[in-house]
Amino acid sequence: MPQGTPSTVPDDGLTTRQRRNRALVVVHTGEMKGKSTAAFGMALRAWNQGWPIGVFQFVKSAKWRVGEETALRALGDVHAQSGAGGPVSWHKMGAGWSWTRRQGTDTDHAADALEGWQQIKRDLAAETYRFYVLDEFTYPMDWGWVDVDDVVATLRDRPGQQHVVITGRRAAPALVEAADLVVQMTKVKHPMDAGQKGQRGIEW
Amino acid sequence: MPQGTPSTVPDDGLTTRQRRNRALVVVHTGEMKGKSTAAFGMALRAWNQGWPIGVFQFVKSAKWRVGEETALRALGDVHAQSGAGGPVSWHKMGAGWSWTRRQGTDTDHAADALEGWQQIKRDLAAETYRFYVLDEFTYPMDWGWVDVDDVVATLRDRPGQQHVVITGRRAAPALVEAADLVVQMTKVKHPMDAGQKGQRGIEW
Numbered sequence: 001m002p003q004g005t006p007s008t009v010p011d012d013g014l015t016t017r018q019r020r021n022r023a024l025v026v027v028h029t030g031e032m033k034g035k036s037t038a039a040f041g042m043a044l045r046a047w048n049q050g051w052p053i054g055v056f057q058f059v060k061s062a063k064w065r066v067g068e069e070t071a072l073r074a075l076g077d078v079h080a081q082s083g084a085g086g087p088v089s090w091h092k093m094g095a096g097w098s099w100t101r102r103q104g105t106d107t108d109h110a111a112d113a114l115e116g117w118q119q120i121k122r123d124l125a126a127e128t129y130r131f132y133v134l135d136e137f138t139y140p141m142d143w144g145w146v147d148v149d150d151v152v153a154t155l156r157d158r159p160g161q162q163h164v165v166i167t168g169r170r171a172a173p174a175l176v177e178a179a180d181l182v183v184q185m186t187k188v189k190h191p192m193d194a195g196q197k198g199q200r201g202i203e204w
Numbered sequence: 205m206p207q208g209t210p211s212t213v214p215d216d217g218l219t220t221r222q223r224r225n226r227a228l229v230v231v232h233t234g235e236m237k238g239k240s241t242a243a244f245g246m247a248l249r250a251w252n253q254g255w256p257i258g259v260f261q262f263v264k265s266a267k268w269r270v271g272e273e274t275a276l277r278a279l280g281d282v283h284a285q286s287g288a289g290g291p292v293s294w295h296k297m298g299a300g301w302s303w304t305r306r307q308g309t310d311t312d313h314a315a316d317a318l319e320g321w322q323q324i325k326r327d328l329a330a331e332t333y334r335f336y337v338l339d340e341f342t343y344p345m346d347w348g349w350v351d352v353d354d355v356v357a358t359l360r361d362r363p364g365q366q367h368v369v370i371t372g373r374r375a376a377p378a379l380v381e382a383a384d385l386v387v388q389m390t391k392v393k394h395p396m397d398a399g400q401k402g403q404r405g406i407e408w
Contacts, residue, residue: 022403027392028238029392030390032387032388033385033387034232034238034242034245034387036245037241037242037245037246038237038241038242038245038389039245040245040248041238041241041242041243041244041245042241044244044245044248044271044272044275045271045272045405046271046405047271047275048270048271048272048274048275048405049271049405051405066252067248067250067251067252068245068248068249068252070288070289071248071249071279071289072248074279074282074288075275075278075279077282078278078281084274084278085275130405131405163405176393179393180393181237182391182392182393183236183238183389183390183391183392184236184389184390184391184392185242185387185388185389185390186234186388186389186390187386187387187388188231188233188380188386188387188388189380189384189385189386200253201249201250201252201253201255201334201335201367
């Protein structure tokens with residue numbers, strides 16, 4: 001929340017304005033719900049700024065993110081029709097696998113995930129979007145499919161004003177170190193502990 | 205995330221289907237960003253289900269939630285025009301104050317907040333919405349403006365299938381106890397610690 005007063009003022013040679021407009025790398029990690037959900041909530045603010053939004057979804061199942069995808073695509077349509085907000089592009093990388101259930105061979109999925117990351121690198125180099133959601137992107141890094149050092153270097157050297165939000169458990173220490181903002185979602189109480197099943201409109 | 209297998213099956217006499225469709229009280233608390241953002245991300249899923257969404261915003265400043273409000277209102281307009289998704293109502297309670305900066309007298313703000321809560325009670329009784337965001341609603345409870353026991357009893361006895369998400373720091377223990385799902389957002393790293401200023405498109 002905008003409290004206005006930073007706890008320290010760095011000796012980085014930047015003006016307040018430059019510091020205000022610095023593009024961020026954000027990581028949402030931890031064991032609990034809300035990591036991706038908060039990333040898509042951030043996308044609403046980006047949309048309202050008219051920023052081009054690119055979502056790269058690194059897990060896929062029939063239900064996964066269908067609500068967020070439909071709503072954000074609808075906002076992209078609003079932009080296309082009325083000029084309000086910004087355009088939205090939604091990409092599914094490595095179709096058919098998820099961190100809970102992998103189908104097909106690991107080799108295929110690794111290649112899909114790596115191709116997804118190569119696309120992101122191309123988009124970052126071209127400044128295609130202003131706001132990126134790399135949803136569940138920690139997993140292909142955790143599994144060794146995508147090289148963490150390559151991700152960190154690419155993010156560090158990206159041009160222009162591109163905000164990047166990465167979600168998922170087990171964020172690599174080098175990624176956490178490189179990020180500007182890291183939020184950990186921790187569990188206080190979860191309804192599945194009390195036998196609640198996942199449900200429509202809440203989990204997807 | 206929908207893992208499918210609850211860790212325990214409760215002896216509550218409910219079928220799996222009944223348990224799947226149980227309306228939830230969700231609390232997003234903790235010191236870190238993402239509490240409200242994740243609630244608005246959840247609203248995208250609710251919208252995609254066609255559920256009527258009611259947002260009750262218990263803090264207000266010129267910038268506050270303007271991105272989320274504009275985007276969710278745009279989704280409400282999509283519903284009105286095409287029938288896709290659900291309708292969205294956005295209510296601002298206790299205008300002119302926030303947890304960082306109160307203007308006017310506490311007496312006025314307490315009355316505004318209490319009237320806001322009375323409106324929510326009427327809407328819950330009438331089943332006006334299927335998905336509620338009570339944004340920053342922990343603060344009027346924390347300040348004694350709204351009675352926590354009344355909130356807990358009202359939520360416990362609410363009719364039908366109404367999901368309620370409450371955000372804010374310092375959630376009352378009785379509210380945490382009454383909630384089905386409680387997520388705590390904790391800080392790992394925050395750019396304001398390094399002198400970063402709040403910025404357009406990220407904080408609002």
